[in-house]
Amino acid sequence: xxxxxxxxxxxxxxxxxxxxxxxxxxxxxxxxxxxxxxxxxxxxxxxxxxxxxxxxxxxxxxxxxxxxxxxxxxxxxxxxxxxxxxxxxxxxxxxxxxxxxxxxxxxxxxxxxxxxxxxxxxxxxxxxxxxxxxxxxxxxxxxxxxxxxxxxxxxxxxxxxx
Numbered sequence: 001x002x003x004x005x006x007x008x009x010x011x012x013x014x015x016x017x018x019x020x021x022x023x024x025x026x027x028x029x030x031x032x033x034x035x036x037x038x039x040x041x042x043x044x045x046x047x048x049x050x051x052x053x054x055x056x057x058x059x060x061x062x063x064x065x066x067x068x069x070x071x072x073x074x075x076x077x078x079x080x081x082x083x084x085x086x087x088x089x090x091x092x093x094x095x096x097x098x099x100x101x102x103x104x105x106x107x108x109x110x111x112x113x114x115x116x117x118x119x120x121x122x123x124x125x126x127x128x129x130x131x132x133x134x135x136x137x138x139x140x141x142x143x144x145x146x147x148x149x150x151x152x153x154x155x156x157x158x159x160x161x162x
Contacts, residue, residue, distance in 0.1 A: 007148070009078070011056045013041040024050060039076060044069060054078065057093055059086050067094060080130070082109040087123050098123065099150055102131025103141075117144050 010031055012024060024040060028050065031038035039054040040047050044066035047055040054076030055066070066077075079090035080099040090098050102109045103116045109131070111119065120127040129146040141149055 007037075009037040009039060009053070009076070011039050011041055011078075013056075015042065019043065019046055021046075021050065024052075028052060037076065039078065044077075048072075048075070054096075056080070057090065057095060059090075062089055064093060078128075082111075084119055084122055087119065087125075091123065091125060095125065097126040097128055097147070099128045099130040100146075101129075103129045103133070103144075104137050105132025107131070113140055113143060120145055 010027070012027060014020075019040075024046075028038050031053075037053040039052055039056050040050075041056040042058055042061055044055040044057070048069055048071065051072075053074070055078070057066075057077065057079045059080045059082055071077075076097070077093070077095040078097045078099065079093060079095035080101065081087045081090050082101060087098060087100070100111070100116060100120055103111055103113060111131075116129070126147045127145060129141050129144060129149040130151060133141070133149050133151045138149070
C-alpha cells in the first residue's frame with residue numbers, strides 16, 4: 001500500500017450539475033480517518049456547507065462571489081493558473097496557494113522550468129508545480145520556489161507495495 005504524505009490534499013473534481021453530497025461526505029470521512037485534507041473543485045458554497053477543509057478554484061473560474069462567504073479559520077482556497085494574468089485573478093480571489101502549470105507537460109499551457117520560475121516570482125502566494133511531473137524530473141523542482149507538486153499521472157504510476 002502506498003503511504004500518502006501527511007500534508008497531502010485530495011481534490012474532488014466533479015463538474016456535473018448535481019453533486020452527489022453522500023459521495024462527497026463519504027470521501028470526507030475517509031480523508032479525516034487518514035488525516036488528509038479534502039477539498040472540492042469549483043463549488044466553494046458546497047464546500048462550506050459540508051464543512052470540508054477548503055475549495056479549489058480552477059483557472060477558468062473568474063468569479064469573486066465566494067468573497068462574500070464566511071469561512072472557518074483554516075479554510076483553504078487553492079487556485080490554478082497558467083500565466084501571470086490568471087495568477088493576478090487568483091490573488092484577487094483570495095486563494096492561499098496557486099497551482100501553476102504546466103511545468104513539464106508539453107501542452108498548450110507548457111511553461112518549462114525557466115518560464116515557470118520567472119512567472120512564480122511575480123507572486124507572493126505559495127506556488128505548487130503541476131503538469132508532467134515524473135520520477136525522472138521531480139528533482140528539478142528544487143530549482144523553483146514551489147512548495148510542492150500535484151499530479152495525477154505521477155501518482156497513477158506508483159506501484160503498490162506488498
